[in-house]
Amino acid sequence: MVEPMEFLYIRIVKAKDLCDEENCVVSYEPYVEDRIHTTFIEFFMKIKDPENDGVKGRVIMDVNEVPKRVPPDSPLAPQWYKLEDREGVCVKTELMLAVWIGTQADEAFAEAWHLDAIGVSYEGVVNTKSKVYMSPKLWYLRVNVIQAQNLEITDKNRRPEVFVKAVFGGIVARTKISLSRNHLSPMWNEDLMFVAAEPFESLLVLTVENKVGNNKEEVIGRCVIHLGKLERRLSGKPVDSRWYPLEGEEGKENERPTTYNxxxxxxxxxxxxxxVLDETTHCSSDLRPTVRQLWKQEIGVLELGIVNATGLPQMKKIGGQGRTDAYCVAKYGQKWIRTRTIMDTCSPQWNEQYTWGVYDPCTVITIGVFDNCHFQGSDNSKGVQDSRIGKIRIRLSTLETDRIYTYSYPLFVLQPQGLKKMGELQLAIRFSCSSYFNLLQVYTQPILPKMHYSHPLSLQQQEYLRHQATQLLSLRLSRSEPPLRKEVVEYMLDYDSRTWSKRRTTANCQRIKAALSGLEYAVQFLETIRSWKRPLITVLVLLFLCFLIYFPQLLFSSVCFNLCVMGAWKYRSRPRNPPHMDPQLSSVHRLVSEDLDEEFDGIPTTCKNTDALKFRYNRLRVMAGQVQILLGDLATQLERIQSLVSWRDPRATSLFVSFCVVSGVLLYVIPLRLIFIVLVFYALRPPKFRSKLPSMPVNFLRRLPAKTDSLL
Incomplete structure (x- = not known):
């Protein structure tokens, strides 16, 4: 999918016989330096000698004699070479090395030091290599606090206000104050939820506390739970409850050393x-449950080729000169990839290819481009963050199977000064299907695992837990080598997507207006017919309505066939390339300086004004954010209905058109009265015959693509 690039690989293993009879050169810190010429390569064994050049010998190798290696051939075995002095006389020292010519598919490509990284420190070179990262396995930790017994209250003259506080990994959650009449045995029956990652490093600490005054709490007792001892629940069946003893902490004020009962x-x-949601639900790249036992079979393979970028701006200045050191990050499912950093160029050539297993076609792959600011070593990059160059999202359901898409996507970044085009990124992408029947069957299945419907989480809970998951992933991936830094992970996961933005609200309103344009056209068409502005059309419509009145059984058949014709007619104008970020759709062209200041302002606001104004301002933004979510969800549903015949998802439109054909035939054959009776009995069936899972039409509609993928 990408152009093969030839690289000269040099693997320097070790040396021997460095010590002679007079002294030992090991104490002079030996090293190897290679010089690549047009037709030959020189390898110099040197030592750090301030008096001389330090050359202890050299090896000369003809470039034309270097062997070529093509995986899956085994790696080339290194061999010993005798060193020569400047006169061509062999010396005692020998050097073991291997030299070969390969492509970027070679196993050594990810670990190799590239020629453009010359002058970068050893610590900085690590941050320029290509790597593959795996997200840790994430779990929802559910703590159902039922009740406590035999609490020891210090102030018995005052009605206690007892609650439970849970601390896990720096996240604090607390129950409501117990309303139980029995003060010594309060009850709550309240769920507290956290996100945990394997391996479990944090302990769950629960404390029972009593409010004794304004902003003051008295710790009655505490218990510490290790997550490795907890039961792992795969279904909706509740786990057995357990009693945990409460103990005090010695040496802390207002706490007793022990509690006995x-x-x-x-x-x-x-x-x-x-x-465990770590991305927004509309742009999720993975929908599988945590445990592998509940995973469904793989339906295909996604191949991504990151070819090159053009027109990138100069992102920073080093030594008074502007430069760009770009690399790409792609995220799909639990697998993250990072390309190597191409040093000091605005037109980097990566030509790297990666693959992912696909379990659901209605998912999105995200590719981001960043400027590396950490190749100068840890001492020179404290507090520096990698700069954003742009991001691209591609929904797999908009791709035809087994077709290679090669397209240059524009890169946009919204800055406090306004929208800026940062260049273009050329990608090659292909979605291969192992079983077309299994692929089509996925469209009728629920998007999320069964637990999301049998024991649903509220929208507020999902967002709260998603922020926990994002922070946890940022922490774990930043501990890799090289680290995938926090600013990169948060940008790829749309960490601030729920923050209020007047621009996003305007864009969602425009999406609703565009989706309702078909209804507006229908109203105008009816008005045209009613007003006899086009008599021929009016006469034809009258004849058609008379025909349906005399033959009402053809009503639904005609609707199905009309939708089928509409879908077939729009097949010619189907999208040829996957959608990308659309500034016009995102309402960026209407921004003014005040809107930009508001969008890049955090919560709470940094605007210098009275406290009352700040309070009203923040409250308004939070409320407007909820309206923004509602408008976005409404726009998404309307666009999904519109995409039934738009061929944006070719498989979904094919299924819908085929369904219309079959439905038209069945509605013609089956008596209409019988259909009405079946629908009434089905809609009014007893609750015990109903499933908590959504129906097949609802599942199909939720899997249809919307323009959410194209929003900045």
């Missing part, structure tokens, strides 16, 4: 039947 009843579990 106090205990707390909990139902704690690791819920593996959910998919």
């Amino acid at each position: 106090s205990k707390i009843q909990l139902r704690a579990s690791l819920d593996g039947g959910y998919h």
